[in-house]
Amino acid sequence: MSNFTEMDSYLFGQATHYEIYEKLGAHVCKKDGKKGVIFDLWAPHAKQVFVIGQFNDWNETSHEMEKLGADKNGIFELFIEGVKEESLYKYLIITEDGRKLYKADPYASYAELRPGTASAVYDTSNFKWTDKRWMNARAKKTEEDVYKEPIAIYECHPGSWTRHPGRNDDGFYTYEELAKKLVPYVKEMGYTHIELMGIAEYPYDGSWGYQVTGYYAPTSRYGKPDEFAAFVNECHKEGIGVILDWVPAHFPKDAHGLAEFDGEPLYEYPDPRKGEHSDWGTKIFNYEKNEIKNFLIGSALMWVEKYHVDGLRVDAVASMLYLDYGKQNGDWVPNKFGGNKNLEAVEFFKHINTVVLGRNHGTLMIAEESTAWPKVTGKAIDDGLNFTYKWNMGWMHDFLDYMKLDPYFRKNNHNKMTFAMSYNESEKYILVLSHDEVVHLKCSMINKMPGYEVDKFKNLMAGYAFMMGHPGKKLLFMGQEFAQLQEWSEKRELDWYLLENPKHKYMQDWVKALLHLYQENKSMYELDHSWKGFEWINANDADRSIYSFVRRSEDGKNNMLFVINFTPMERIDYRVGVPEKKTYKLVLNSDSTRFGGDAANKKTSYKAEEKECDKKRYSFAYPLPAYGVAIFKF
The missing domain is CATH 2.60.40.10 (Immunoglobulins)
Structure with missing residues (x-):
């Protein structure tokens, strides 16, 4: 039979x-x-x-x-x-x-x-999982639970996070070694999830895993399938979720791969105007064909159900949605209505997201989508794509444009940091500072910053605080947490030796403190997608380039007040308006000695007085340092 x-x-x-x-x-x-x-x-x-x-x-x-x-x-x-x-x-x-x-x-x-x-040949049915508690808790989560939980993602390329020196096999750490070293690091820093690049098998290191040939195979660069399963198991044991980059948009033309698999176009559209990305030198999956959709849906479900992965970050979604993506006139075929939307890809997203999330409560489907396509995180029944979250690329570009500016010019670009709140409720967002922003001559995060070395570090500290306070879940690419100087390259490990320099260690400690503050306070994540969880105190202080805002929790407890100064001007007499006549406790101060500051201000408790400021009835005065960040709890 x-x-x-x-x-x-x-x-x-x-x-x-x-x-x-x-x-x-x-x-x-x-x-x-x-x-x-x-x-x-x-x-x-x-x-x-x-x-x-x-x-x-x-x-x-x-x-x-x-x-x-x-x-x-x-x-x-x-x-x-x-x-x-x-x-x-x-x-x-x-x-x-x-x-x-x-x-x-x-x-x-x-x-x-x-x-x-x-x-x-490999039998993947023999691995003995011990993450039942994690998986049961995941399965009990409602959609609302997912939106209300903290998500702080450490984006990681395993092959270049760290390496063995002098080994002739590229020095890659194995899945087992990564479980022993990477997982404790991520947990100690205060991240909630690891997002792994390049796990599905791929032939060329320089593609970083974004040109896949093995959609069902964990890459052998770091070990065997059971060893990858053990890595996920260890993450769950330590309370860390696992997200994989997943690439259903295109595939390479390598002779052993999917291209013209049986002598004719099979996995790709037969018409090269639909079936090829000429800029990328890759083929486009044929979303009209049910067997191809099944191939991709099966892959997604296998990672989530067989390997217990907690989410998939779907790469290059925009390239799938638009038939003319990256193409010139005459090089693409309109849909049956004459438009540029790929109707089959739209239906594919509705299908796969509904199935993956419907069968696996508590998991995440995340869209890397760079356009204004509506309802990416909207429900399929309302003609949405049904993703859990969307990368907020608009916030990222505005944020980086602002942070690169000399502080003198920031007053004329003040709205770049406030604009994202005008559309915050339109989707469920993740704020991202990803690998794409620290390669190809874009500079590392620290070297995007203006000014002398000391200013660069203070600028970046202020930027990270703004990101952590702003509504939206968080993602930061590896190395940027300790101000990696070089651009990232898959060919070498991160410059861990920099942590011998106090400035880099202070940065790592700052990010760690922000992450722990984030996880420990519901106000910083519980109402990310609603104005109920956020209030500008002063969004218009352009002349001084200072932003102040409040984050609120559902129960009104442990609310947070952020004050961030993006200039080198100290404001000894700074006064901030506040929503209530309460005592405001300073819980994080960038000028603290633990982060390389001079901690001239020892006071940690400030009582609001009835004195109007920022159109608020109450306020208090606080000496705000140059590039100072002050976070208060009330």
């Missing part, structure tokens, strides 16, 4: 075979009492398919696959006795016109370490 049944074929053809990875690919099993591996491949245009690998010395004709009946939708199948786990293999596809194609398995669970391109 075939492993791939008529029901499998039907569901696959409807894009609703949500465990398709259990059927297609290579699976260790027993047949007629004999142990081996059953191989199933979807290749509807192929004339013949052979399995070649270590088990048969790569013999091209000894193991031909059987094409299942017409109702099986182009499935080829073969059981081979005695194939050992981790054996390398490929499919040799003979095309209708007689060409030979040597392809990796699109559904492989594991892959050969690059530069090798073969797939590897």
Whole structure:
């Protein structure tokens, strides 16, 4: 009896075979009492398919696959006795016109370490999870719970976070070593989640994992699939969520990959005007075809359900939504209504987000979407895309434009820091300072800052405080928490030696203090998407480039007042208006000695008096240092 049944074929053809990875690919099993591996491949245009690998010395004709009946939708199948786990293999596809194609398995669970391109047999069912408490708590979360919880994400490229010196295998830390070193660091710093770049298998290091060939395989650069599972398990044990970058927008043209898989366009649109990103040199998935949608949906579900991943950050969403994205007139095909929206991609997003979130309560689907497309986080029933969160690229660009300015010119650009609040309720946002902003001659975060070295550090401290106080969940790319000087490169580890310099250690301590303050106070995250959780005290102090605002919790307890000075001018007589006649306790002060300041101001408690300021009835005076940040609790 075939492993791939008529029901499998039907569901696959409807894009609703949500465990398709259990059927297609290579699976260790027993047949007629004999142990081996059953191989199933979807290749509807192929004339013949052979399995070649270590088990048969790569013999091209000894193991031909059987094409299942017409109702099986182009499935080829073969059981081979005695194939050992981790054996390398490929499919040799003979095309209708007689060409030979040597392809990796699109559904492989594991892959050969690059530069090798073969797939590897791996049984992923043996890992013993011990994160039941985490998974049960996750499953109990409602949608509202997710929006009200703190989310502070450490974006990390595992291969360059740190490395072993002098090793001839690139010095990569393994999944096991990352679990022992990265996870405690993230927890100590006060992040809630790790977002990992480049986990799905990919051939070229320089793509950072954004040109995927193995959508079902954790990259072998850092170890085996079970070792990746153990990393996720350890994160959960330590209370850290795991988010993966996931790339359903495009795929590379590498000969062993998905491009023209069975001799004809299969995974990509057949018309190159729809099926290629010429700027990126990649192919675009064919979202019209149910089997392709199923391939992608199955991949997403596998990471979330089989590997217990807590969320997916979906890359390059805008490139999927717009048919003319990055293309010139004549190089793209309008939709049936004559517009530039990719209607199939829109439906794909509604489908995948509804399924992933519906089956896995408490998980996240995050859109990296750079345009003003409406309702990215809106409900599918209301014609939204149904993402949990959207990266706030508009906030990021405005923030960075402002932070790069000489303080003298900031007064004329004051609205760059206030504008994002005008649209804050339109989506559920994550504020991001991602890897894309510290590569390709854009400078590291510290070197974007104007002024002398001492000013750069104070500027960045003020900027991070503004980000932490502003509504929206948070994401910061690795290295920027201690003011990495060099731009990021995947070819080397972060410059951890900088922490021997007190200025860099002070920055790391500042970010750590901000993150812990964030996690410990509901007012800083509970009402991120509502004006109930935020109030400008003074959004218009352009001449002094000072911003003051309040963050509120639902129960009105532990509210926070932020005062941030973005100039080198000390304001000894600074007075801030406040909403209530209360005592305001200074809980974080950038001028403290623990962050390299002189802590001239020892006072930590300020009682509001009935004296009008900032159009408020009450106020108090506070000596605000140059580039000073003062955060009060009331």
